[in-house]
Amino acid sequence: MNVRDLEYLVALAEYKHFRRAAEACKVSQPTLSGQIRKLEDELNTRLLERTSRKVVFTESGLLLVEQARQVLREIKQFKDMASMQTKEMAGPLHIGVIPTLGPSLMPYITATIAQEFPKIDLFLHEAQTAKLVELLENGKIDCAILQMVAEVESFISVPMFEERLCLAVPATNPLAKESVFEMPNLQGKELLMLEDGHCLRDKTIGYCFAAGATENRHYQATSLETIRNMVAAGFGITLMPELAIPNSCDADIKYIPCINPIPTRQINLVYRPGSPLRQRYERIADAVTKRMLPVLDNLHKK
Numbered sequence: 293m294n295v296r297d298l299e300y301l302v303a304l305a306e307y308k309h310f311r312r313a314a315e316a317c318k319v320s321q322p323t324l325s326g327q328i329r330k331l332e333d334e335l336n337t338r339l340l341e342r343t344s345r346k347v348v349f350t351e352s353g354l355l356l357v358e359q360a361r362q363v364l365r366e367i368k369q370f371k372d373m374a375s376m377q378t379k380e381m382a383g384p385l386h387i388g389v390i391p392t393l394g395p396s397l398m399p400y401i402t403a404t405i406a407q408e409f410p411k412i413d414l415f416l417h418e419a420q421t422a423k424l425v426e427l428l429e430n431g432k433i434d435c436a437i438l439q440m441v442a443e444v445e446s447f448i449s450v451p452m453f454e455e456r457l458c459l460a461v462p463a464t465n466p467l468a469k470e471s472v473f474e475m476p477n478l479q480g481k482e483l484l485m486l487e488d489g490h491c492l493r494d495k496t497i498g499y500c501f502a503a504g505a506t507e508n509r510h511y512q513a514t515s516l517e518t519i520r521n522m523v524a525a526g527f528g529i530t531l532m533p534e535l536a537i538p539n540s541c542d543a544d545i546k547y548i549p550c551i552n553p554i555p556t557r558q559i560n561l562v563y564r565p566g567s568p569l570r571q572r573y574e575r576i577a578d579a580v581t582k583r584m585l586p587v588l589d590n591l592h593k594k
Contacts, residue, residue: 297331300319301331335356368431369566385405387437395536401578409579417433431564437489453559454558456549457499460520468548472550474501483510486512516536561573561577
């Protein structure tokens, strides 16, 4: 038995499919299947139900998968400790970012790390919060930058910045004449929302319901870009994160600052408790925050 065998086992449990698990592990399907059989022979335990067309784990298999995950987490922590002793700000670094933040923030993350920590080999992963939490728990990513929600309270959290939300309306909408927008004036209005799974959706719903607004049930978007196109086409209004607002003029959409209250979302970097590389993550968070604060200040002055 070796570490790769445990990685194959965990991948098979995650993907429930031999081919996809093999692709994730960068081996051929026969290689992965053969190693799983060898692992069963070595452990003298059936891990899979061979009569099923699907990948179905036996009860013993499920228990060993969880133990394999724990072993892999321990190995990851061991490697992190070794890295801390030698090259604290060098080597691979896997950062997860939520989709409503990724397109606007990833370029700044990449530029900051390339400039200040050139020995770090950066890997960026974009996924919704629930998936990032899973990846973080399983040691697939080192840290994540996301909106603060209850699901990440078990991790160590480093505050980075607050991002404001602006009201986005079609240029033909009467609201486009406003220079600022009072949030209570949302009462009775419908807003376009992202689909379930996006933490920004929950934040937006909270502000809208507090103001007496409702969700437009006829359409749920998979991305901010889709919502932006819907607004530009005149199909509704929404709350848009300020970092997602294009730098160039958008003739079809008016973005209006909101007040009473100013809607915001808190962006933090989170990592696993007990990680020996906490200083690395906190230096990354600090460097990216310093890069972002002037950008946010300039947006507030517009």
